[in-house]
Amino acid sequence: EVQLQAFGGGLVQAGGSLRLSCAASGFSFDDYAFGWFRQAPGKEREGVSCISEMDDSTYYVDSVKGRFTISSDRSKNTVYLQMNSLKPEDTAIYYCAADSFSLLCRGSRYFSQDDMDYWGKGTLVTVSS
Numbered sequence: 001e002v003q004l005q006a007f008g009g010g011l012v013q014a015g016g017s018l019r020l021s022c023a024a025s026g027f028s029f030d031d032y033a034f035g036w037f038r039q040a041p042g043k044e045r046e047g048v049s050c051i052s053e054m055d056d057s058t059y060y061v062d063s064v065k066g067r068f069t070i071s072s073d074r075s076k077n078t079v080y081l082q083m084n085s086l087k088p089e090d091t092a093i094y095y096c097a098a099d100s101f102s103l104l105c106r107g108s109r110y111f112s113q114d115d116m117d118y119w120g121k122g123t124l125v126t127v128s129s
Contacts, residue, residue, distance in 0.1 A: 005120055014087055024079070029053055033052035033099055033101065035097050036096060038125075052105040088128065094123055098117060
C-alpha cells in the first residue's frame with residue numbers, strides 16, 4: 001500500500017520554527033521526487049518546496065527562500081521541511097506528495113501539483129501574530 005504520512009504541524013508564534021516530516025512507504029523512495037504543498041484558508045493550493053531523490057535537485061517558492069529548508073533521509077524513507085522565521089501568512093494545511101518525473105524540482109516551470117502521483121493527508125500549521 002502506497003502511503004505518505006505528514007507530521008509536525010502545530011501552533012507557533014510568528015518568528016518561531018516547525019519541522020514537518022513526510023514518511024513514505026509502498027514504493028521506491030529513490031525513484032521519486034517529493035514536494036511540499038500548502039493551502040491557506042480561502043486560497044488555492046500552492047507548491048512550496050521540492051526535493052528529488054533522483055538527482056538531489058531542490059526548489060523553493062520565492063516566498064519561503066531563506067526561511068525553509070527541504071531535506072531527506074533515504075535510510076528512513078522520510079522527507080523533511082524545516083520552517084524557520086514563520087510568518088502568519090505561512091498558516092495553511094501542508095501536504096506531502098510524490099512523483100516520478102525526473103525534472104520535477106528543476107524549477108517553477110516543472111514543479112506542478114497536477115503532476116504528482118501520490119498525495120498524503122495534510123498537517124495543519126498555524127502561525128499566530
